[in-house]
Amino acid sequence: MxxxxxxxxxxxxxxxxxxxxxxxxxxxxxxxxxxxxxxxxxxxxxxxxxxxxxxxxxxxxxxxxxxxxxxxxxxxxxxxxxxxxxxxxxxxxxxxxxxxxxxxxxxxxxxxxxxxxxxxxxxxxxxxxxxxxxxxxxxxxxxxxxxxxxxxxxxxxxxxxxxxxxxxxxxxxxxxxxxxxxxxxxxxxxxxxxxxxxxSEITVLRQIPPTPQERALEDADRVVAGGRGIGGADGFAILEQLASALDAGLGASRVAVDQGWVSYAHQVGQTGKRIQARLYMAFGISGAPQHMEGMRNCDTIIAVNSDPSAPIFEVAHLGVVGDAREVAQNLAAAIGQRRIGEMT
Missing domain, CATH: 3.40.50.620 (HUPs)
Structure with missing residues (x-):
């Protein structure tokens, strides 16, 4: 015994x-x-x-x-x-x-x-x-x-x-x-x-969902991420609009964080967050090995990059060759218009 x-x-x-x-x-x-x-x-x-x-x-x-x-x-x-x-x-x-x-x-x-x-x-x-x-x-x-x-x-x-x-x-x-x-x-x-x-004297009336900047990447089912190809902090403002429309978290490559375009809390990769989201959308991220270490286990990966030979296309389920900033802006606008149509 x-x-x-x-x-x-x-x-x-x-x-x-x-x-x-x-x-x-x-x-x-x-x-x-x-x-x-x-x-x-x-x-x-x-x-x-x-x-x-x-x-x-x-x-x-x-x-x-x-x-x-x-x-x-x-x-x-x-x-x-x-x-x-x-x-x-x-x-x-x-x-x-x-x-x-x-x-x-x-x-x-x-x-x-x-x-x-x-x-x-x-x-x-x-x-x-x-x-x-x-x-x-x-x-x-x-x-x-x-x-x-x-x-x-x-x-x-x-x-x-x-x-x-x-x-x-x-x-x-x-x-x-x-x-x-x-x-x-x-x-x-x-x-x-x-x-x-x-x-009870205390009742939860409603729960306010976090913004893309506030949402923990580990908790997000969807993540919209940007890298060097997004062009700057104003490019991340576009990604934040897209992330908000998709109820997604906001991610970034190490280069984008080092440039000061977004805080370290959003960094995905070996020296950042390792995530396993259902959907990962990478805009202007070339796909350095340390970055892909943090997102390769996501269920669906969509990559947008102007370089058709970017390594990230090797792990992407869907790849789009084009200007990352322009694609993100058009996609955010299209989703916004669709939601307006559903409300009217």
Whole structure:
């Protein structure tokens, strides 16, 4: 018999609506986290909210090593803090996990709220945000946290009797990529929560989407990026209009960042962000190896460049030979006109 208690990990998906794709971040965490599978006895996916396409959730959960799923259905009262607190209280009646993983980080305020509430219920340690973690062979938990992104990291070790609540600002991964595990479909349990609408003093009225400048590239399904060929900061203003029309994030090559046309937060590449967006549109980016290291795993890559021999065309699914600035401007105008037509 093992001298250690059962090692249970809960992975939380906090979903604000049936269309919310937040669970993709959860699978990103499961795919990229460095825990040793032999050191975890079971993994439970806790879904707080209402989900669409449940079959996809369950199939993907099995591929990423999940043993069971608990759906906490709180319906239209999702935005009420008392409802989320009640969900945590009900979950406390179950066997406690040693590690609770929330994915979404500072860019997901509701995820952050539930993580803090859950840590308070557990009397556990809250790590916010962590870039990675792993359960060690001696059953301690080790976290890696960015002190200065890309420069300095802090490694902390927590004793095994200390419940851990970890918030990880994980990048999205393609849903076609699993960890290669062939587990049976997980057991599913539904846990209804009943709270009166009058019980809460705080209600989320609406969520304001971020602008292309504010949107984290790791969270973006679509990214519009520019390089030297876009011509300058005014060219990036055109790309920002296009990104806004497409509800996309704004990316850039290292050359564009070094020129001061856009901030480092938008740099894609080996020394910037590695992204896996569904759509990546590269305007005036030649395709240096260090840049392609950051975007080659995007599902669909569209490249626009005046040089027909630009290396980026080798990885692009669709290539357009032409003036990047002109193509971006015309495309932004066409999308804008179409949206105006749909509104009239």
């Amino acid at each position: 093992s001298e250690h208690p059962s090692r249970i990990m809960w992975v939380f998906a906090v979903l604000s609506s049936p269309e919310d794709q937040g669970w993709q971040h959860v699978f990103a965490a499961l795919a990229q986290t460095e825990w040793g599978a032999k050191n975890i006895d079971s993994i439970t996916l806790i879904v707080i909210g209402v989900i669409a396409r449940e079959d996809d959730i369950f199939r993907q959960a099995a591929e990423f090593g999940v043993d069971s799923v608990v759906i906490v259905d709180i319906g239209p009262l999702f935005g009420r803090t008392s409802t989320l607190a009640e969900a945590c209280r009900v979950l406390m009646t179950r066997e406690k996990p040693v590690v609770s993983l929330f994915s979404g980080g500072p860019s997901s305020p509701m995820t952050a709220f539930v993580a803090a509430e859950w840590a308070d219920h557990l009397h556990g340690s809250l790590v916010f945000p962590a870039s990675s973690f792993r359960v060690m062979p001696d059953h301690t938990v080790q976290t890696i946290e960015d002190v200065e992104v890309g420069v300095t990291q802090a490694v902390r070790t927590f004793r095994e009797d200390q419940p851990m609540v970890i918030v990880w600002d994980a990048p999205r991964v393609s849903l076609q990529r699993g960890r290669g595990l062939h587990k049976p479909l997980p057991e599913v349990e539904r846990l209804p929560i009943s709270v009166s609408p009058q019980d």
